[in-house]
Amino acid sequence: MTTRGARTGATLDAVDERGAKAALIGYLPVGFPSLEGSIEAMVELVRSGADIVEVGMPYSDPGMDGPVIQHAAERGLANGVRTRDVFTAVSAVAEAGGTAVVMSYWNLVLQYGVEAFARDLDSAGGAGIITPDLIPDEADDWLAASDAHDLDRIFLAAPSSTPERIATIVESSRGFVYAASTMGVTGVRSEVDHHARDLVSRLKDAGAARACVGLGVSTGEQAAEVADYADGVIVGSALVRALENGGVAELAALTEQLAEGCA
Template sequence: MPVPLTRSSRLEDVFATARSQSRAALAAYLPAGYPTRDQSLDAFHLLATAADVIEVGLPFSDPLMDGPAIQRANAQALRAGFRIEDVFTTVRELATSSTAALLVMTYWQPVYRYGAARFARRLASAGGAGVIIPDLPVEEATDWLHAARDHGLDSVFVAAPNSTDQRLARVCGAASGMIYAPATAGVTGTQGPLHPGLHAFVERLRALTPLPIGVGIGVSTPAQAAAVASFADAVIVGSAFIRALDAHPGSAGTTEVGLLAQRLAHGLRLTLPSAA
C-alpha cells in the first residue's frame, strides 16, 4: 500500500543530523553504471562513507542540463547496456548498507515512459528518498507530484536565479526535501568561479521557503565547497567525481572518488549556515 509522505522524510533526517553537527551536508552525484556496473557500485559505496546524500544518476541520451563530463559518462553507461532497472538495483544496494538519503537524478522522459506511478513505487520499494527532475516544469508536474507523495518520496526542484519571485514561490511550494540552487550559470561541470550573486540568491530562496537549500552545478573543489557551506545547507558535487574516474582508470579511479569525497566532506565542517 502506498505510504503518504510524512513530515519527517529521509532528507529531513539527513539535514537535521548535519545541523546538529554544525555543518552543511554533502550531496554526491554519479551516473549509475559508469564506468561499469561493478565499478559504479564500488564508487557509490565509497561516496556513501562521506556523503549525506547520494544522487544516483539515471543515464539519458539527451541530458540538457549536463556538460561534457556527465554527457560522456551517460553515453558510456548506455553503450554498456544500462537499463532503468539498474537504477533501482543501485538504490537498493546502497539502502541496505548506507545511512545516506538516496535521490535519483533523472530527466522526465524516462520517468514518463516508465510510468510515473510505477517509477515512484519501484524507487520507494528500493529505499529511495526522492528524485530530482530538472527539466520538469512545476506547471506540468502534477502527475509526478501525486505519485511521489503517494509513495513517500521527496521531489527536489531546480530553482533558476532568473525566475521571478512569483515563480520561485510556486516552485518552492511544490518542492519537498530540498531546493536545488545552481552555483554557476550554464551546464554541470563548469570549472571556474562561483556566481557572484549566489549568496544573495540563496537568501532570496530562504525568504520564500523553509526547505533546505542545496547548491550545485559548478562546485568541484574543497575550497568552493567550503565557501558554499558557509551559507547553504548542502553542497552538491558531481562532475568532479566523474573527472576523478576518468583520470584514474580502474580501481585507482574508485579510490580517488572516495578520497575526493573525504576532502570535500572535511571542507564542509564549518559554521552552521546562517538561516539553517
Template sequence: MTSRVAAAIDAAHAEGRGAFVGYLPLGFPDLETSIEAAVALAESGADVLELGPPYSDPVMDGVVIQEATQVALAAGFRLRDTFTAVRAIAARVDIPILVMTYWNPVLQYGVDRFADDLAAAGGAGLITPDITPDAAPDWLAASERTGLDRVFLAAPMSTDERLRMIVEASTGFVYTVSTMGITGERTELDAAARTLVGRLRELGAVHACVGIGISTPDQVAGVVDYADGAIVGTALVRALRDGGVAGLADTARALAAGTARARV
C-alpha cells in the same frame, strides 16, 4: 511523512557543518563499479547520494558527465537498472539516495510505476532538472502517495512567483542553481547563488543546497557558509574516471572536509 533527505541535512547541521550531496552517474564505467563507487562515496563523507541514470540527451550536463553517461549507455545500461543499483546501494549504506533524472524517461516508464519501484528499492526521491511543479501533477501525486522526496531546481533568473511555487512543491531541499548553464567545474562560483538562496529563504525554503560548478573543498566551504549544503558532481565523476573507486573516495573525503567550516 518525514523527509529522509531533510533529516540527513539536519543531522549534518547538528554536527556543526553543511551537508555534502554527491552525484555519480549510474552504470559508469559499468553497473557493478557504479554501485561500489556510490557505496564508497557514502562511506567517505557524503550525506546524500544523487545518482543519475544515463540519458541520451543530457542537456544540462557538462562534458565529463556526458562522456560518462555515453560509456554507461554503450555498456548496455537500461532504465530498470536504476532500481537494481539503488536496491544494492541502499542495502549497504544508511544515507538517503536521490535519483537525478530527466523527465522523459520517467514518463516513458510510467510515473506511478517509477515511484513505486524507486520506493520499493529504498530510494528517497527524485531530482527533476527539466520539469517544473506546475507541469508535474502526476509526480506530485505519486510522491505524496509513496513518501518520496521531490527536489525541483531554482535558477537565479526565476521570478519570485516561480520560486514560491518551487519552494512550496519541493521536499528535502530546493536545488539552487549557482549559475545558468551546464554542470561542470568553475574557478569562480557565481555570486548569484548567494542572492538566490536569500530569496528562497524569504519565500519559506527550509533547506536550500547549491549545485553546478562546485569542485573544491574551498568552494564547498564557501557555499555552506550561506546554504544548507553543497552538491558536487563533475569533480567526483572525473575522480572515478581517472583514479577508480579509490580515487573517488579520496576526492570525496577532501570535499567532505570542506563542510566543517559552516556557520550554523
C-alpha cells in the same frame, strides 16, 4: 505505505544537528564505468563522507549536462544500462547507510510510468527524484505519485527565476530545493558564487526550509565556501572526473576532501 529509505529532509536535519556546516551531496551516473563499478563507486561515496548520493540515470539527450557527465552517460548507455538498474544502485546506497535520490531526465520516468517509478523507488529505499527538466507547472502526475509514496520532489531554482516562480518552486518542493546557477556549464567561480548565494537567500526568504547548491565545486576549499550559506553542497562533474581518472581510490580521496570542507 511503508517508508523504507531516509528522506533528504531528515538527513539534512541530522547533518545540521551533528554540527556540520552543510551536507555533501555527490552525483554519480549509473553504469559508469560499468554497472557494478558505478554501484561500488556510490557505496564508496557514502563511506568517504557523502551524506546524500544523487544516483544519475544516463540519458541519450542530456541537454543540461556538460561534457564530463555527457561522456559518462554515453559510456553508461553503451554498457547497456537500463532504467531499472537505478533501483539496484539506490538499494546499494541505502544499505550502505546513505540517502539516495535519483536524478533523471523526465522522459525516462514518464516511460517507466510515473506511479510505477515512485513505487519502485520507494521500495528500493530511495528518497525522491531531482527533476532537471521538469518544472512544477508540468508535474501534476509526479506531485500525486510523490504524495502517495511520501517521496521528495526536488525541483530546481535558477538565478533567473522570478519571485513568483521561486514561490511556486518552494511550495512544490519537498526535502530541499536545488539551487542551480547555470545548468550543465561550470561558470566563472566568483560570479557563480555570487549568484548562488543570492539565490539561496531568496529561496530562504520565500520559505524554503533547505536549499542545496549545485555548481562547479571541485575542491574542499570551494565546498567550504558554499557550505557557509547552503544546507548542502552538490558535486557532480568533479567526482565523475575523479572516478574516470583514478578509479574508486581517487574518488574516495576527493570525497573526503569535500566532506571536510562541509564539516
